Amino acid sequence: MSRRSSRPRRAPAPAALTDLSPCPCGLPAAYGACCGRFHSGRSEAPTAELLMRSRYSAFAAHDEGYLLRTWHPATRPDGLELDPSMHWSGLEIADTADGTAFHSTGTVTFRARYRHHGRRGALCERSTFERVNGSWMYVDGAFIE
Template sequence: MSERGPDTCHCGLPAPYDECCGRYHRGDAKAPTAERLMRSRYSAFCVGDEAYLLRTWHPSTRPPHVDFDEALRWERLEVLRTAGGSYLDTDGTVHFRAHYVLRNRPRHLEENSRFILQDGAWLYVGPVGSLPGIG
């Protein structure tokens, strides 16, 4: 069962989706930090926003499309650690654990993701280092 309340965005921050990640998905604002971009991308997976995911993926690693598994339900996000990625940085990493349920089995995805600032927008590059993948 998801721990998200009615006034909590999918990303886990204490704000409604429309005021939190929804504004990034709509294009009303850009994520100001690598962590906020990571959180908004997690929310985009929750709501199935392929356009946002592709728009915020660095061109060097961007896939042609995003496959959403209908049997998968995202439950909650834990941001474990960040390095760089602030207002004054041009790159950063976010180590996170995303919990989900697949075919009634709880699982998680853990990744240390790299982000870079390009033309005033944070972009997801991909995983760095080696972490346990899907558990």
Template sequence: MADNGARPRCPCGSGEIYDRCCGPLHSGEARAGTAEQLMRSRYSAFATGDAAYLRRSWHSSTRPKRLELDEDTRWIRLEILETRDGSPFHTSGTVRFRAHYVAPGAAPDFMEENSAFAREDGAWVYVSAL
């Protein structure tokens, strides 16, 4: 997230300033209100290298004991392809997305996933890929 003298935009693609978008979720000042917002914040955590947030936002039954991120992979764009349920009124939902990245020495590529989310102790958490 290059600053260039201005406050950086959030990597999640919302168009919002990071400090008003995913930043408060990463710092623990706020919680995601929807499954899609949690998905976007998790993408931003990959983009900013925030493994601690990724672990905190993972369902306790599927959370890995350790998580090591590839610091050389640069996440460049997120596309939300479909969202099912996952609103403030649901207890579960899915988000299908495409995350674009560049690995060292390789052409830009993407990964696509349909992710399951659920509420745990009132907070949205990532469960697993479907």
């Protein structure tokens, strides 16, 4: 188990997201070299934490296709209706358990900050991930306080 707390960075607005933009997930890399490579299909997230970060970035970028592609087939909804007025503004990883190349399951606990209709808020969740045919997939999550 590891505990990480990185200083959250403000996520760029979806319209402003380019390969050279700071990545919304908060890692110190440009979007194209970080989560953008997963969104485009150039590579797959090698750990549950990187998949979780890339899914957060997909929410920030309103990338419904990526979110559905990385959702476990057993729990995947038929579709998503992403609210265009939802602006994701920062991600903090609180804890990870398993979820590496040596595991078949993993969990990631995080806090995602957002702004919706001018109001600020945060979503705290413990997400569960599982490998399906070698690829990490989001299974489900439990909200936490």
